[in-house]
Amino acid sequence: xSPRGGRPPGAxxxxxxxxxxxxxxxxxxxxxxxxxxxxxxxxxxxxxxxxHYFDNKRGLFVAAIALPHDPADVLAAVADVxxxxxxxxxxxxxxxxxxxxxxxxLEASFRSAIAGDESLVRDMLQGLVLPQLHERVExxxxxxxxxxPLAFTQIAGIILLRQVIRLEPLTRLTVDEVVAxxxxxxxxxxxxxxxD
Amino acid sequence: xSPRGGRPPGAxxxxxxxxxxxxxxxxxxxxxxxxxxxxxxxxxxxxxxxxHYFDNKRGLFVAAIALPHDPADVLAAVADVxxxxxxxxxxxxxxxxxxxxxxxxLEASFRSAIAGDESLVRDMLQGLVLPQLHERVExxxxxxxxxxPLAFTQIAGIILLRQVIRLEPLTRLTVDEVVAxxxxxxxxxxxxxxxD
Numbered sequence: 544x545s546p547r548g549g550r551p552p553g554a555x556x557x558x559x560x561x562x563x564x565x566x567x568x569x570x571x572x573x574x575x576x577x578x579x580x581x582x583x584x585x586x587x588x589x590x591x592x593x594x595h596y597f598d599n600k601r602g603l604f605v606a607a608i609a610l611p612h613d614p615a616d617v618l619a620a621v622a623d624v625x626x627x628x629x630x631x632x633x634x635x636x637x638x639x640x641x642x643x644x645x646x647x648x649l650e651a652s653f654r655s656a657i658a659g660d661e662s663l664v665r666d667m668l669q670g671l672v673l674p675q676l677h678e679r680v681e682x683x684x685x686x687x688x689x690x691x692p693l694a695f696t697q698i699a700g701i702i703l704l705r706q707v708i709r710l711e712p713l714t715r716l717t718v719d720e721v722v723a724x725x726x727x728x729x730x731x732x733x734x735x736x737x738x739d
Numbered sequence: 740x741s742p743r744g745g746r747p748p749g750a751x752x753x754x755x756x757x758x759x760x761x762x763x764x765x766x767x768x769x770x771x772x773x774x775x776x777x778x779x780x781x782x783x784x785x786x787x788x789x790x791h792y793f794d795n796k797r798g799l800f801v802a803a804i805a806l807p808h809d810p811a812d813v814l815a816a817v818a819d820v821x822x823x824x825x826x827x828x829x830x831x832x833x834x835x836x837x838x839x840x841x842x843x844x845l846e847a848s849f850r851s852a853i854a855g856d857e858s859l860v861r862d863m864l865q866g867l868v869l870p871q872l873h874e875r876v877e878x879x880x881x882x883x884x885x886x887x888p889l890a891f892t893q894i895a896g897i898i899l900l901r902q903v904i905r906l907e908p909l910t911r912l913t914v915d916e917v918v919a920x921x922x923x924x925x926x927x928x929x930x931x932x933x934x935d
Contacts, residue, residue: 657904661903661905664904665904665905665906668900668904668906669907689908689920692900692907692908695896695906696893696900696901696909697892697893697921699895699896699904700893700896700899703853704888704895708860708861708895710865710888710891723935728924731923732924738919739916739919
């Protein structure tokens with residue numbers, strides 16, 4: 544194989560060093576507590592180079608944990624879904640990403656994050672995924688701080704048992720069949736009555 | 740520190756060798772495909788010694804993955820729960836075990852099984868946990884082969900996000916509050932209408 548493109552070797556080396564430093568620091572200190580400056584220092588590069596390669600901290604995080612898709616793009620798909628089906632829409636969007644060809648990296652990140660430092664997954668949910676839905680749920684039915692984490696238990700559970708643990712017959716169900724069976728649970732947690 | 744008790748060192752060594760061999764073979768080949776004979780051979784002990792220490796393959800599995808409680812005992816708690824609240828009862832029983840002092844080992848097993856070979860968790864669910872509920876669900880509402888795995892997605896999801904990922908505010912909810920919020924989902928999957 545010949546090297547791709549004309550980028551000088553030093554530059555792509557810097558990109559890899561940034562990613563390595565980011566993985567280490569995100570895993571040690573979590574997404575919120577890790578600064579781009581600290582990553583730049585650890586990687587031995589100027590902080591401006593991080594913005595050049597990854598735009599911002601979220602972009603770097605997505606690249607560092609090898610997400611095949613930015614959560615923002617995935618959740619953009621639910622913008623047109625009616626309120627009472629928002630939960631089903633989010634479930635469908637997440638399952639669709641996990642069923643896509645790029646999902647092997649996502650699964651590997653999920654496994655290693657759980658095995659090592661679960662704060663990566665927690666920060667991704669708390670810092671990237673849930674905030675994007677927060678305002679809509681708050682306006683729609685209130686109590687978004689409690690509804691969203693509860694709703695994501697149903698989503699996390701089907702991802703865990705269908706995509707990671709591969710429990711039968713869940714792996715044989717289509718995305719449509721999973722959404723038909725579990726979507727009402729997610730819808731209920733986002734829009735239906737909750738105790739208290 | 741002085742050695743505990745009067746058991747000859749060779750014997751307790753054999754018990755540890757059995758556990759080590761069991762973890763390796765269960766991880767490689769899964770619960771169903773691993774024979775006690777293969778474990779005995781790997782551990783260099785007579786197969787009768789396994790029965791002596793662990794009664795049977797299930798007992799050995801529970802010890803190997805360091806479950807603080809046998810799933811059979813945990814699920815015995817739901818025998819008296821009315822059918823329409825069976826899902827809530829199972830959810831409560833599982834959460835109660837995970838909130839008990841012995842759960843650190845359970846969490847560690849769960850994490851390492853997901854990181855390494857997910858077949859340990861899959862076999863525990865498919866081979867030990869779900870069969871204990873199968874007959875009751877089949878008689879109660881039919882379609883147990885589909886209902887039970889679907890219901891366990893909700894249970895697995897709250898365990899993952901509350902106990903392993905520690906997503907707020909889930910960690911601050913009591914078992915009663917979790918059961919009030921998510922129990923209806925599990926009840927619905929075990930006894931309510933399903934699509935198709």
